[in-house]
Ligand code: HEC
Ligand code: HEC
């Protein structure tokens with residue numbers, strides 16, 4: 253369930269050049285068996301490919317809940333309708349067993365399947381376009397030799413003609429796709445360049461954290477664009493600003509704080525929830541220290557961009573503590589003392605990293621309150637770090653609190669401990685409730 257939501261959050265795109273093409277494609281796959289045995293890669297390359305598959309989080313979309321690894325079938329909601337991820341196991345009939353390394357490289361970097369049909373950009377090929385040849389080769393070796401073939405046919409999308417036509421994607425690619433693998437930037441050190449390569453490329457962080465333009469395209473694909481990683485709403489969550497913005501971004505985080513977050517999902521400032529939980533569970537915690545640190549170096553080099561909310565945040569608990577000691581005449585304080593305070597604290601500092609602080613938390617200060625409403629209504633799937641699920645994840649309050657109570661408590665939280673973010677209305681909560689509780 254969580255994974256379905258997570259993946260659908262990433263999905264946006266167009267849809268399917270249906271029947272005939274696919275039938276032909278299937279036929280072509282059967283008739284042209286690959287020459288994979290011809291050049292078996294060595295074990296170290298396959299293992300490196302497995303590592304890169306985790307960095308690229310291929311499983312997030314290509315492994316369905318309770319499904320076989322990489323056999324596809326995960327539903328993803330796009331603005332045009334529901335699509336399904338595909339089988340990327342080396343099964344020759346239903347998977348990518350028929351792909352040569354060149355076919356594989358083209359699918360990853362240009363979004364074109366073996367039979368020539370264009371993939372919807374729900375597959376993050378605009379980011380994978382930056383992946384270098386040697387990493388493509390290792391990934392290919394892993395998918396051909398390290399992944400168990402699974403016979404499972406791909407599902408057609410639930411998108412109707414004419415929106416299912418794929419040829420407009422060629423135009424989309426011509427306009428929005430930046431071709432060419434990542435080039436090291438002169439004047440930047442090894443760690444910075446490694447971090448930039450991972451964030452922009454395989455890590456595809458921008459696919460969630462960069463706002464989208466009119467064509468659902470990411471408004472920037474690297475730090476040369478002002479919108480790069482300034483935060484974006486995706487299907488009910490707000491993926492935070494990752495620039496140096498003081499209040500709403502990573503301005504107050506050190507490189508070590510960032511590395512801790514990516515490795516464990518929590519630090520003194522915040523905890524992972526929503527779509528980010530899955531990223532931590534499956535991808536960033538598997539990264540080696542050098543790569544995590546490189547990402548931290550790169551992100552911390554990004555100057556403040558995007559909306560930073562009010563004046564620079566400074567902790568002050570005085571007024572809030574007073575209102576919490578006499579909550580009777582403040583509706584938000586009443587809800588907070590009854591339902592939230594034992595975990596998040598009267599001082600708003602929580603018990604980090606176990607219970608996230610709310611005072612000064614960048615997500616609490618962000619202008620867009622989607623994440624806060626969503627997490628209060630629906631709680632969050634557990635972080636699982638090195639096989640251990642978090643013992644006390646944020647509970648769901650959808651059945652406990654009314655829209656008005658949730659609006660009141662979040663308005664209180666957004667004004668508490670010197671937080672200076674706007675109030676939340678009951679109508680916003682109602683909208684999120686309908687959206688996230690309706691059958692998908
Ligand atoms: C955010 C979700 C997402 C992630 C992450 C993702 N994919 Fe995909 N991928 C898709 C979707 C959806 C499709 C099918 C798109 C379509 O049908 O147009 C796809 C299609 C493909 C295809 C084409 C297969 C075919 O014949 O249809 C390949 C190959 C592929 N992905 C490989 C990968 C690899 C390797 C990774 C990790 C490095 C990866 N994908 C990560 C969503 C994703
Ligand atoms: C599937 C969408 C998605 C992808 C991909 C993604 N993120 Fe996130 N990320 C989110 C969401 C949603 C949040 C807000 C919830 C939270 O704070 O955990 C978030 C939060 C974060 C935060 C916490 C910021 C704060 O102020 O609390 C950091 C740091 C972060 N992401 C880094 C990354 C990096 C680095 C990558 C790429 C390796 C990445 N994210 C990829 C969705 C995503």
Ligand code: HEC
Nearest residue numbers: 522523524525591592595606607608615624632644645646
């Ligand atoms: C059982 C302890 C517990 C209770 C009670 C609780 N929370 Fe949480 N909350 C958490 C944890 C733990 C997280 C961090 C995400 C996670 O790991 O699930 C969190 C995260 C959050 C976040 C996101 C903060 C971030 O990291 O960016 C908000 C907002 C929030 N809680 C609000 C509330 C509100 C409002 C209430 C009361 C209605 C409440 N919480 C009650 C444990 C709790």
